[in-house]
Amino acid sequence: MTPEGQKFVQSLRGGLGPGQHFPDKVDSWEDFDIYSRCITRGLVSSMLPTLYNFGNQILQGPGYVVIRNEMIHENRVISLDGRPHVGSNIRTYMGDSRGHWEGNTLVVETTNFNDRTGAGGGFFSDAAKLTEHFTRVAQDELSYDVTINDPKTWTKPWTVHMPYRLDPGYVVYEYACHEGNYMMSSALEAARQLEKEGKDTRVDRGDGGGPPPRTPQ
16 A cells, blocks of 8 residues: 555544454444445445355346445446546545446446545545456356556555356345444444443454453453
8 A cells, every 4th residue: 555545544533444344442433434334345345255145246238237236235337338437526435337348358447436435455546446357257157357556545556356156046135234223323332331331442353453352250
């Protein structure tokens, strides 16, 4: 990461980079990351497996491809007609995707990210561009590569490769994410109770980010 990219992570409330879900303290709902708050996993994470509910469905229609991510229910509608990206003043969690074909490979370029999602411990800046390559290498296998190019956050572009396997029997169900709502209120209530008892409310993440584990009584 660049010094600018590192500084941005450290400036955020809780100092959490993407994929780091447990803040040092729980003074507010803003101390939790957007994944814990059931907002989004962001573009790169949404394409990669996690603990559960990590199915991806790809739909094709005339002039469009839709990528449906099961966890946190993202749906990207990607036009293939050569239209330009939206204006630079429009920025979203998942960015703005445009696709085209290079032989049998679908190439998707995504820009216009806000600064609340990212990958590899860093957040995307307004200069970020992600380039995805989808290539069907067998009847039941898809090769996926995404190259992350953000000179404000990383010193050079880097690529993630992920092989996908087709599972004809897999069903994508609604991902309602209510457990995140329960977690939020429970964590805040517990922190306030610990404060009343004069105890440390920082979270032990096992990496020096909080107090040492309590000795069982």
